[in-house]
Structures are given as C-alpha cells and as structure tokens.
Amino acid sequence: MNMDRRKFLKAAGLTTLVGLGGKGIFELVKPGTVEAEMAHEGHGHGGHEEEAGPKVRWAMLIDVMALNKEKVEKIVHTCHYLHNVPNWGDPKNEIKWIWEDEYEHVFPDSYNEYNHILEGMPFLLMCNHCDNPPCVRVCPVQATFKRPDGLVAQDYHRCIGCRFCMAACPYGSRSFNWLDPRVQLEKEMAQGRKLNKRFPTRMRGVVEKCNFCVERLAEGKQPGCVEAAPDVMFFGNLADPNSNVRKILKERISLRRKLELGTKPSVFYLI
Amino acid sequence: MIEKALKGSSVYWGWIIFLLCLIGAGVMAYMYQLKVGLGITGMSRDISWGVYIAQFTYFVGVAAGGVMVVIPKYLHHYTKYAKIVVFGEFLAIAAVVMCLLFIVVDIGQPMRMLNVLLHPTPHSMLFYDMIVLNGYLLLNIICGYNTLLADKKGVPCPRWVKPFIYLSIPWAISIHTVTAFLYAGLPGRHFWLTAIMAPRFLASAFAAGPALLIMILLFVRRVTKFDPGMDALQTLAKTVCYAMIANLFFMGCEFFTAFYSQIPGHMHTLEYLFAGLDGYGNLVPFMRAAIIIGLLGVFLLLVPPIRRNTKGLVLACASVFLATWIDKGVGLVIGGFIPNPFETITEYHPTLPEITIAAAIWGVGGLIVTILYKIAISVREEQARV
Numbered sequence: 164m165n166m167d168r169r170k171f172l173k174a175a176g177l178t179t180l181v182g183l184g185g186k187g188i189f190e191l192v193k194p195g196t197v198e199a200e201m202a203h204e205g206h207g208h209g210g211h212e213e214e215a216g217p218k219v220r221w222a223m224l225i226d227v228m229a230l231n232k233e234k235v236e237k238i239v240h241t242c243h244y245l246h247n248v249p250n251w252g253d254p255k256n257e258i259k260w261i262w263e264d265e266y267e268h269v270f271p272d273s274y275n276e277y278n279h280i281l282e283g284m285p286f287l288l289m290c291n292h293c294d295n296p297p298c299v300r301v302c303p304v305q306a307t308f309k310r311p312d313g314l315v316a317q318d319y320h321r322c323i324g325c326r327f328c329m330a331a332c333p334y335g336s337r338s339f340n341w342l343d344p345r346v347q348l349e350k351e352m353a354q355g356r357k358l359n360k361r362f363p364t365r366m367r368g369v370v371e372k373c374n375f376c377v378e379r380l381a382e383g384k385q386p387g388c389v390e391a392a393p394d395v396m397f398f399g400n401l402a403d404p405n406s407n408v409r410k411i412l413k414e415r416i417s418l419r420r421k422l423e424l425g426t427k428p429s430v431f432y433l434i
Numbered sequence: 435m436i437e438k439a440l441k442g443s444s445v446y447w448g449w450i451i452f453l454l455c456l457i458g459a460g461v462m463a464y465m466y467q468l469k470v471g472l473g474i475t476g477m478s479r480d481i482s483w484g485v486y487i488a489q490f491t492y493f494v495g496v497a498a499g500g501v502m503v504v505i506p507k508y509l510h511h512y513t514k515y516a517k518i519v520v521f522g523e524f525l526a527i528a529a530v531v532m533c534l535l536f537i538v539v540d541i542g543q544p545m546r547m548l549n550v551l552l553h554p555t556p557h558s559m560l561f562y563d564m565i566v567l568n569g570y571l572l573l574n575i576i577c578g579y580n581t582l583l584a585d586k587k588g589v590p591c592p593r594w595v596k597p598f599i600y601l602s603i604p605w606a607i608s609i610h611t612v613t614a615f616l617y618a619g620l621p622g623r624h625f626w627l628t629a630i631m632a633p634r635f636l637a638s639a640f641a642a643g644p645a646l647l648i649m650i651l652l653f654v655r656r657v658t659k660f661d662p663g664m665d666a667l668q669t670l671a672k673t674v675c676y677a678m679i680a681n682l683f684f685m686g687c688e689f690f691t692a693f694y695s696q697i698p699g700h701m702h703t704l705e706y707l708f709a710g711l712d713g714y715g716n717l718v719p720f721m722r723a724a725i726i727i728g729l730l731g732v733f734l735l736l737v738p739p740i741r742r743n744t745k746g747l748v749l750a751c752a753s754v755f756l757a758t759w760i761d762k763g764v765g766l767v768i769g770g771f772i773p774n775p776f777e778t779i780t781e782y783h784p785t786l787p788e789i790t791i792a793a794a795i796w797g798v799g800g801l802i803v804t805i806l807y808k809i810a811i812s813v814r815e816e817q818a819r820v
Contacts, residue, residue, distance in 0.1 A: 254478065254479065254480075254780070255473075255478040255479070256473055256478070256479075257479055264776060267777070268776035268777060268778060269776070271776065271777035272699070297620060297621050297622075300557055300558070301558050301559065301560070301620070302555065302558055303549075303550050303555050303558040303560035303561050303564070304546075304549040304550055304552075304553045304555060305553050305555050306549075321546070321549055321553070322542075322543065322546075323541050323542070323543050323544075323546045323547060323549050323550070324472075324541045324542020324543045324546075325537075325540070325541050325542075325560065326482045326483060326540075326542070327558070327560055327616070329479075329482040330482060330483060330617075330620055330623065330770070330771075331620045331621075332622075332775070333620075333621050333622025333623075333775055334622075334775055335479075335480070335774055335775035335776055338479055339472070339479065339482060339542065340471070340542070341471055341472050341473035341475075341477070341478070342470065342471045342473035343470075343471060366543075367471040367472075367473075367542065368471060368472065368541075368542025368543040369542060369543060370542075421621075421622060424621040424622055425621065426621065
C-alpha cells in the first residue's frame with residue numbers, strides 16, 4: 164500500500180514536470196545550462212559546430228594601437244568614478260578595476276628581445292571574464308560566479324574575504340578592501356571627488372574587480388570604458404558570428420593573456 | 435577529568451598566566467584588526483595571504499603528524515605507544531584548533547563565515563578543508579577523550595571507539611592532502627602547481643608533528659613522574675628521520691624539475707627564495723638556513739649515539755621542527771606570490787599586530803596542549819601509583 168502510494172507520487176511528480184515543458188526539467192537538473200543544451204539540440208540559432216554553446220558571451224576588444232596616455236586616463240577615471248573605486252594612492256591597499264601596464268608585464272611569457280614595437284605601448288588591464296574562470300572554481304561561497312552570458316560577477320554581500328580567488332586569478336585582476344573604502348572615498352569627496360549614487364560603495368573585507376558594467380548592460384547601455392573611448396574599446400557578443408567584435412577579430416590580429424592556462428579570457432588586445 | 439587541570443604547581447600556573455597574557459594581547463590586536471581591517475597586516479594586493487595562512491598550513495601538518503603514533507599502535511599493535519598515543523591525539527586537537535583560528539583571523543568578513551555552510555560549494559577546495567578539519571577535530575576529541583577515560587578507569591577502550599580510531603588514520607592523511615590541494619590546483623602560480631605538493635606536505639607533517647611531540651614528551655618526562663618510555667620516543671625519532679629525509683628528497687625533486695627544465699616560471703620562486711631575484715631576497719637567509727638545519731636534523735637522527743642521547747634528540751627534533759617551519763610555515767605560502775602575475779616583485783613584511791595575533795594563536799595552542807596534557811599526565815601518574 165505504502166509503496167504504491169510512493170510510486171504514484173513519483174509518477175505524478177514526473178508527469179507534472181514534463182507538463183511544465185522540457186525547459187523546466189533542465190532548469191531543475193542544472194540551472195543556467197538550458198540555453199546551451201537547446202543550442203546543442205538544434206533548437207537554437209544556426210546549425211554550425213561553432214554555435215554550440217550559450218547565445219551570449221560578452222567580450223571586450225582593446226585596440227592597443229589606438230590607445231594613448233590621454234585615453235587611458237579617461238577610461239580609468241570613468242570606470243573608477245562609475246564604480247566608486249577609491250584611490251588609495253599606495254600599492255599596498257590599492258583597489259583597481261582597470262589600469263595600465265607595460266607589454267612585458269601583461270605578456271610576461273611573450274617577451275621578444277629582437278622586436279621592441281610593443282614595448283612602451285599602453286596596455287589596459289582588467290578582469291578577463293574567463294570562460295573557464297579559476298576564481299569561480301575556488302570560491303567557497305559562490306560569491307564570485309559565472310553568469311550564463313559569460314560575465315564573471317562578484318557578490319559583495321556574500322564574499323567572506325578569504326581571498327582564495329586572488330590566489331587563483333592568474334591575471335592579478337582582483338583587489339581586496341584591506342581598509343574601509345568608504346573612509347577613503349569620504350576623504351576624496353572632501354577634496355572634490357564626486358560619488359556615483361547609482362552604484363553601491365563596498366565595505367572593507369571583500370574582494371572586488373571589473374564587472375563588465377553589468378549594471379549598465381542591464382539598462383541596455385555599453386560599458387563605461389567603451390563610452391569613454393569608443394574608438395579604442397569594443398564590447399560585444401562573442402557567441403554571435405555577426406557581432407561587431409567577431410567582425411573585428413576576423414580582420415585584426417589579437418592577443419589574449421596566458422592562453423596556455425586554459426582559462427579562455429574574454430578580453431582581446433588588438434595589435 | 436577537567437578538575438585535574440586546576441591543581442598544579444606555581445610554575446604551572448605561571449605558564450598558564452603567561453599564555454593568557456599572550457592570548458590577551460592577541461585579542462586586543464584582533465579587536466583592532468576587526469575595527470580597521472586587514473590593512474593593519476603586511477599583506478597587500480600582491481601578497482594576499484601572509485603569516486596567518488602560512489601558519490595555518492604548517493599546523494595542519496602538525497595535526498596530521500599525530501597519526502604517526504596512531505598507525506603503529508592500532509594497525510601494528512606496537513604496545514610501546516600505548517601510553518603516548520593519547521598525547522598525539524591531544525596535540526592534534528590543539529593544532530586543529532590553531533588552524534581554525536588562523537582561518538578565522540585571516541578572513542575579511544568573519545561574521546559571514548557560516549556562508550560556507552549556507553552555500554556549500556563542492557568545487558571549492560576550501561569547502562572540503564572545512565569538512566576534513568572539523569571532522570578531524572571531532573575524531574580526535576572522541577578518540578583522545580575515550581581512550582584516556584578508559585585508562586583512568588583501568589578498563590579497555592570501549593569497542594565503539596575503535597571505528598573512529600581507524601577512521602582517524604585516513605582522515606589525518608586527508609586533512610593535509612586537501613590543504614595541499616588549496617595550492618596545487620591554481621593555474622598561474624608555478625611554485626604551487628606541483629603534483630608532489632600533497633606528498634611533500636605529508637612528509638614534512640610526519641616529520642614536524644612527531645618531532646614536536648618528542649620534544650614535549652621529553653619535557654614532560656623531566657618535570658613530571660610520568661615516563662613516556664625512551665623506547666617509544668626512539669622509535670618515534672626514527673619516524674621523524676625517515677619523514678624528514680623524504681621531505682628533503684621531495685624538495686630536491688622540485689629543484690630538479692625547475693632547474694633542469696629551465697622553464698623560467700618554475701625557477702623564479704625558487705631563485706627568489708634561495709638566491710634572491712632581481713635584487714629582492716628577504717627570505718634567502720631563512721630558506722638557506724632551513725636547508726642546513728634540516729640536513730643537520732637528519733644527521734643527528736641518523737647517528738644512533740646522538741639520537742639516544744636526550745640532548746642530542748632534543749636538538750635533532752628542534753632542528754627538524756624549525757627547518758620544516760621555515761620551509762612550510764614561511765617560504766611556501768609567501769613564495770607562491772613572488773613573483774606576482776605581472777612578473778614583478780612585491781615583498782612581504784608582517785606587522786606587529788599581525789605577529790601579535792599569530793602569537794596569540796600559538797598561545798591558544800599552547801594552552802590547549804598544557805591543559806589536556808596536564809589531565810593526561812595526572813591520569814598516568816595515578817596509574818603509576820596504583
């Protein structure tokens with residue numbers, strides 16, 4: 164009697180799930196991969212091998228050749244203003260979402276002693292929003308996680324500040340709030356800095372990094388750095404073969420950092 | 435049994451008060467850290483783990499080392515360890531508590547610590563570390579308390595405890611394996627990305643843990659009426675010797691792979707640690723000393739007359755403990771961050787509050803060992819009288 168009842172409930176439950184539609188089951192099995200699965204089955208667009216995968220994977224292209232000191236300054240300032248990133252002014256406590264460094268530090272394994280063209284050129288560093296992000300793998304609380312659109316996000320309210328992600332990131336993209344950023348921001352505001360009231364400030368003891376302007380993407384806007392220098396930064400959908408970024412990547416030579424580590428970065432340097 | 439910890443000589447109480455002062459200073463420093471942030475430490479954007487995590491790593495090893503007494507006693511019925519096995523378990527309890535405290539003081543938002551339970555994440559090695567460390571603490575409390583209680587009553591250990599004792603053996607291996615996996619699976623940190631990280635951790639653990647145990651038991655032998663038995667300590671010293679040789683061998687393997695392959699990324703950290711890199715070399719004297727002291731320890735243990743001499747044995751164990759401490763408790767964690775992902779170098783200078791907090795956690799470990807050992811020794815002394 165008991166067994167029969169159990170069997171009945173099981174069957175009823177399954178029927179209900181199927182009734183809700185195939186997608187419902189997939190969601191329960193593994194949320195976030197539904198789109199990928201559908202694409203596999205040919206329900207998505209296209210039919211090419213290449214198209215198997217998510218429909219959206221955001222990527223950033225940085226035209227190194229079009230970059231100069233002035234534009235770097237404008238980009239960094241825009242980003243750090245938009246996200247209320249304090250300017251500590253010392254390397255020990257500093258927080259940075261996007262910053263400039265030299266070729267030999269950005270591509271330490273690709274130094275070419277016989278060609279110095281790229282040396283001294285400005286390279287912008289930021290989170291690579293890897294397709295296979297080690298930071299997401301190591302985070303013990305899923306405070307950093309990969310969204311279905313490929314964006315590697317950070318939940319400042321869940322982060323416990325263990326800094327495992329900082330050890331795991333091969334790109335040095337992550338910053339930790341060693342001290343209270345609000346105290347520093349207030350100091351800067353006293354000297355005329357403006358606060359962006361549309362983006363939250365952080366508390367001390369949590370990790371942060373570039374978020375590909377997820378808050379602007381939600382409003383249908385381009386990331387702040389792209390808006391600051393539209394001839395240098397190009398943002399678009401890597402999964403769409405007809406997107407702006409895919410067209411540029413087809414024509415220009417591009418570099419990605421530390422490809423040998425298998426992280427599959429989404430930031431490309433055009434040279 | 436706890437009442438036995440409340441009766442002691444003035445020296446005993448003086449030591450307890452000293453430890454409490456150490457802990458008190460650390461608590462104050464920690465309040466300061468809670469108020470201001472981890473910026474009061476020497477850690478930085480480049481060196482994002484420091485003294486705390488390095489000490490955590492080392493004491494996981496000390497905790498795991500206790501199994502070197504448990505295996506001979508319970509798997510090989512080596513009865514000479516019967517009297518000291520509980521001391522190994524109690525040392526493990528103290529060491530694991532230290533590990534947990536080092537984690538707590540290291541995290542930026544300790545009040546959110548339970549997020550690890552609220553959002554269990556099986557793909558994070560820290561998730562497993564939490565499970566194995568807390569599990570090992572529990573196992574050692576169960577096994578240590580019950581074996582001592584049985585001894586006190588003069589009856590054999592209850593049968594239900596046996597499975598826990600056997601479980602504690604692979605569990606001890608697991609705590610240090612998982613701790614090694616925290617490091618050994620990170621892309622881009624060449625120094626840590628080595629398959630022999632876990633074996634090397636275990637080797638140094640099986641050297642350091644028993645070495646510390648021998649030193650404490652020799653001290654106990656001097657100041658109390660309890661005799662752990664020189665035969666037992668000699669056997670344990672041989673374990674230390676084997677394990678330390680294995681540890682040095684593994685270290686040699688790391689050198690070979692890095693320098694024979696000549697891959698720059700693999701050589702850089704070793705160069706920084708042992709020779710200096712690009713003009714930076716804060717840790718060079720310490721790391722070189724660690725090699726020399728480690729070899730000295732092995733030599734002292736290999737020569738039977740020295741090992742059988744109490745002073746020689748203490749010197750040998752102190753050498754092994756110090757050498758492994760510098761190697762794993764300082765160089766391993768700091769070295770992993772040098773050079774940084776941009777191939778530049780930021781060095782690490784721990785601050786006074788940071789060291790005060792770390793010292794306080796050592797103090798907590800010392801206090802737990804003192805109290806638990808006092809209880810165990812009182813029980814043993816009573817037995818001797820009967």
